[in-house]
Amino acid sequence: MNRRDALKRLSIGMGYSLSAASLATMLHSCQSGTPTATIGWQPTFFQPGEAKAISNILDLLLPTTNTPSASEVGVDQLCDLIIADVYETEDQEDFRKGMAIFFEDFANDKALQNATTEQLTALVEKHTTKVSAADQQKIKALLDEDEAPSDPTAASMFYRCHFWNSLRHMAISAYFSTEAIATEHLVYSPVPGPYQGCILASKVGGTWAL
Secondary structure, eight states: OOHHHHHHHHHHHHTSOOOHHHHHHHHHHHOOSOOOTTTSSOOSSSOHHHHHHHHHHHHHHSOOSSSOOTGGGTHHHHHHHHHHHTSOHHHHHHHHHHHHHHTTTSSSHHHHHTOOHHHHHHHHHHHTTTSOHHHHHHHHHHTTOSSOOSSHHHHHHHHHHHHHHHHHHHHHHHHHHSHHHHHHTSBOOSSOOOOOSSOOGGGTOSOBOO
């Protein structure tokens, strides 16, 4: 099965944009290729080192607790699939620019492939919790912009923060769209009942899978 054709057919047949949940159902049936030695699956958009680093970083964001980690439910693969088959070419290029800047501490993909958890943790902290208050304000303003500014320094920050913001939101959306999380860790009903607009929170029964 050609994955791109499958995505197009689903989009036409359902009549609306592809969601993370729709892509998750096709992840295993449509993915092909020889798995890499380091991550156990063949990336389409990411380079091998990028795929391994992204997988580890997503596990830092969504670690194993009383629920599985991001990689355990295939969020890393799903992100690769979304970027490769759903993102427009321009968006892919912007994502790659931001990713390159985010990983600029590593000389090449091989170095990134050999990155330790400690190195990646320090990298994430460098771009998140250890960002100065002044830079936080700059990032907040840049996230509201659609195009990179002309100033090279600001443009670098623009691509980096948009990459991180996109990856984080995509991962969280994909995580809660996976079958394992939706059916085993959220309240799930394959046949929803009637809509009730005003009920007590105590009767909701927990967080529901959509």
